[in-house]
Amino acid sequence: MTETHRTKQAEDRWNWLWEWANPVKFMSLSGKILPWVMGLCALTLLPGLIWGFFFTPEAVNFGSSVKIIYVHVPTAMLAINIWVMMLVASLIWLVRRHHVSALAAKAAALIGLTMTVAALFTGAIWGEPMWGTYWAWDPRLTSFLILFLFYLGYMALWGAIDDPDTAADLTSVLCLVGSVFALLSRYAVNFWNQGLHQGASLSLDKQENVSDVYWQPLVLAIVGFSLLFVTLLLLRTRTEVRRRRTHALETRERMADA
Amino acid sequence: MIALLIRDLKLAMRAGGGFGLGLAFFLIVTVLVPFGVGPESQILARIAPGILWVGALLACLLSLDRVFQLDHEDGTLDLLATAPLPMEGAVAIKALAHWLVTGLPLTLSAPIFATLLNLQSPGHLWVFVTLLIGTPALSMIGAFGAALTVGLKRGGLLLSLLVLPLYIPTLIFGAEAATRGAAGLENATPLALMAGITAGAIALLPFAASAAIRVNLR
Amino acid sequence: MIALLIRDLKLAMRAGGGFGLGLAFFLIVTVLVPFGVGPESQILARIAPGILWVGALLACLLSLDRVFQLDHEDGTLDLLATAPLPMEGAVAIKALAHWLVTGLPLTLSAPIFATLLNLQSPGHLWVFVTLLIGTPALSMIGAFGAALTVGLKRGGLLLSLLVLPLYIPTLIFGAEAATRGAAGLENATPLALMAGITAGAIALLPFAASAAIRVNLR
Amino acid sequence: MDLVVENLTVTRGGVPVLEGVGFTVTPGQVVMLRGPNGSGKTTLLRTLAGLQPALEGRVSVEPEAIAYGAHADGLKATLSVAENLKFWASVYGTNDIAPATKAFNLDGLLERAAQNLSAGQKRRLGLARLLVTGRPIWLLDEPTVSLDVASVGLFADAVRAHVADGGSALIATHIDMGIDADEVDIGPFRADPRAARVQTAFDEAFV
Amino acid sequence: MDLVVENLTVTRGGVPVLEGVGFTVTPGQVVMLRGPNGSGKTTLLRTLAGLQPALEGRVSVEPEAIAYGAHADGLKATLSVAENLKFWASVYGTNDIAPATKAFNLDGLLERAAQNLSAGQKRRLGLARLLVTGRPIWLLDEPTVSLDVASVGLFADAVRAHVADGGSALIATHIDMGIDADEVDIGPFRADPRAARVQTAFDEAFV
Ligand code: HEM
Ligand SMILES: Nc1ncnc2c1ncn2[C@@H]1O[C@H](COP(=O)(O)OP(=O)(O)OP(=O)(O)O)[C@@H](O)[C@H]1O
Ligand SMILES: Nc1ncnc2c1ncn2[C@@H]1O[C@H](COP(=O)(O)OP(=O)(O)OP(=O)(O)O)[C@@H](O)[C@H]1O
Ligand SMILES: [Mg+2]
């Protein structure tokens, strides 16, 4: 005996929260907050970058190349965190079946890919003066390359499937399994080669690694980039919601014609 | 379950079943590399374990789209899904059949191909051992990828794109263990890690794969 | 003829058309080799031209079954054969489209991948130049192989087996020219030979391929 | 075992195709499902067989009691008739294929590879699979395609024997196969794909 | 231009299917090709279209005068209706697709991708291709499969207009499409595949 109800989402005490995953509500809310997020982004990102690029001293033996850090570090951090966000969104889709969640994961993927590419490129440009080579098979760099491949595969799978719900299910499963293997790759790569790359210097105990002059604009730039991500995510998710809606209407139209 | 295994093996053996094609591809890759890299035996011996691993991986990969695609096209997958057979079991069996038809022959023939690449005596053994432990993981991970792309027309290259990043940890540990072994170094750690990946993949991926298949059948 | 070319390119660009997948495969092969062989940049640089050539060849190979297979399945090939278009021309155009979609992107991106393999500055250029001259031959030879196997189900691996031996001369001269160039040696002879193969393939193989297609349509 | 379907809504590509479907198939009964091309018969049968989820509604039996026969037969071209059938028999745990081959007149063909069968013989082999499942409820999607008159007769006999044994069958078909049967026309259940559904619940703007 | 077929033997998989086929189609004439499933209609049409060689016999026109419409339509799923049609128009050097889309009522669908067409719409697009070939002799293989009554009418109109213009058509079909036509039954020409042919000439033991 199988019984199905049209409203698949269970009712529970978190409903006040899940309600916002209703596409209609999401669209109205995101439409309202979007200008504010954009404004905040402009207020942090631009000053952060300008401060970092023009008002910090040149490093003793690195010259002005050190200023790449204001793009490199924020993009690198976001590249990883966006994947984590996609993982969470995929889980929400698999468990609660909120369409907006799956679409947010889809929307985030391209931004994550862009961030990964940006981190790789700035790193490579930086590598030339620092290590004398654009590329080395350093574990940090290598694991970013692998992350790039994961983003690529994830997006290719979204693109290849016509039915949006099937695509959401399959990409979510891929994201889940992929996360495990991405983690494994990280350890494998570390094991495989001990690298050249800097350790994490933003952690509090090692704060003195980078002097305050560099550190303060860097934090501002990181906040700015994060807000940039939120802005882009909202914009793209809104587009995806509209696309999904258009697709539903088109399918109905087609079936009505048939 | 055993009936499914026997059927898959029979199908592979019959005309056009694809048995041996993976092996042939492995051979060709191993042959092409010296043409590309040049005949110096020292360099070849140095890169041999890595190339053999990469070759085995590609050969595995190219035979993956057969795992579910043919059964999907002729409707068998629908009928299996409604049969009294847990889909997880069916997936595991199909991965096993893929390994018996592709991974195992590759492993058994690897020492011969190693000779083609001027790899000396202990290296043979290690390539063999690492492939023996690692190729089951390749088949299982590959079956998961095949399950994701089963409904797609011409899923072949997409399948490769999805599966290759998942293969990276196995490849790293496997090739590392083989290279170290060939150089006479200690290699228990990568061997153990690779065995761990194999065990984990066999234990967990059938569930993910069968979920993907059910989604694709809808 | 130009309509056929435009159509093939359009199809490749649209969803699921496969543009970029060859490139992705090339990328992945280039990435896998260091994982297999190890991260030492000296060895990598030494084998880089050969590996890039083998990678480009495999990427080409795997996209070959699209050249005629899809058109055969949906009946377009029948209709083209009865259209006022010489089959030889159609074959040449389809090989050209394959090259534009696969060979050209591969060639253009090869310098970047060369960086990944720690190949230093003059090597970049030579890998690019040799691929530019050699990949048209790969596409044309591949189109011939695809024409031979067009009627077969799952012709993919069989196609590889047929085509790979035909690729070997191009590979040898191409990789040799690139390696010599990267090492600063004289490489006019292999370049000239490879150019000869390309010219010959383009001049003669369309006839063989269109004969094969006509036989397969019967 | 009664197959009771109540208020079922089935979808294709996310869009409802049939809405509020309800009927009952009791043991001993054969029901013919009628409807023009593209009306949703295949979709309905696949939903009942558990291959795709319903959007809404109730089905009284688990898919475990159901044998589903689809448009495609799931035959392996390089295996012989006996091998094909034995495979399904051992999947369903019933190891005797003799009654099935007898019922569909396949005894002379046991060693023939499936690829060397004519279309009608292939179809007969596909139908023989139903007998080795041993399941009480048959859901069949256009079972008589490409069968000649004599073979349709064999099939009708097999269905009659099945329901006489307490089984039941739900058959989607366009033709009359001479079986004593009730009919369900799915015409009245067709969903209006353009119906606005936006207001109702959580995610419905998308389906 | 008369299409005269004389004493034609056509083969499938190396085995003669039809033997001694002979008939004539004159301009202004529509001929329906009749015969049960598997009797060889498709094989005959493919031979006339020049896609496969005849074993024996004579056909009076070159394939260059013939437009062939097969079971499969050769449509590209990701191209739009207009793009699909324009491609064939430029292959045949006739660049105006407007009359074709008008005749098959496709004007409202020009921008729709072929994959989003219903089966009947797809078929209409496949038939519209005939009009852009500009060739006098049409060979059609079951052209009305999956068309509804109204669309069959459109097709019949197109055929009538074509023959009124001095063209001709040879159509393999199982149905009656209401066109004033002659019939050719290929039943009498069926080859006996077991007929011993060993004695005659060199290679004939193999065919
Ligand atoms: C090309 C690929 C590269 C990638 C993918 C990459 C990745 C990363 C990542 C993920 C971080 C954030 C670390 C964290 O805070 O946890 C980072 C920070 C950093 N990277 Fe890179 N990097 C690359 C190249 C380089 C190069 C060539 C240099 C030059 C020496 C460099 C120097 C730094 C520095 C100084 C930091 C900031 C210190 C820190 O916060 O850890 N990176 N990089
Ligand atoms: N892959 C698909 N995606 C979206 N819609 C589809 C798909 N396949 C079929 N449809 C549509 O779903 C509807 C129901 O199709 P279904 O196959 O259930 O019809 P049917 O009654 O079985 O028809 P038939 O008698 O031709 O077998 C049709 O209108 C069809 O156009
Ligand atoms: N690939 C093949 N190899 C060998 N024989 C074939 C092949 N395809 C078809 N045949 C046989 O050739 C004969 C003629 O087939 P053909 O397709 O010409 O029939 P038809 O009259 O067009 O039938 P229909 O009305 O079903 O379209 C049939 O007996 C068939 O079994
Ligand atoms: Mg149906």
Ligand SMILES: [Mg+2]
């Ligand atoms: Mg026919």
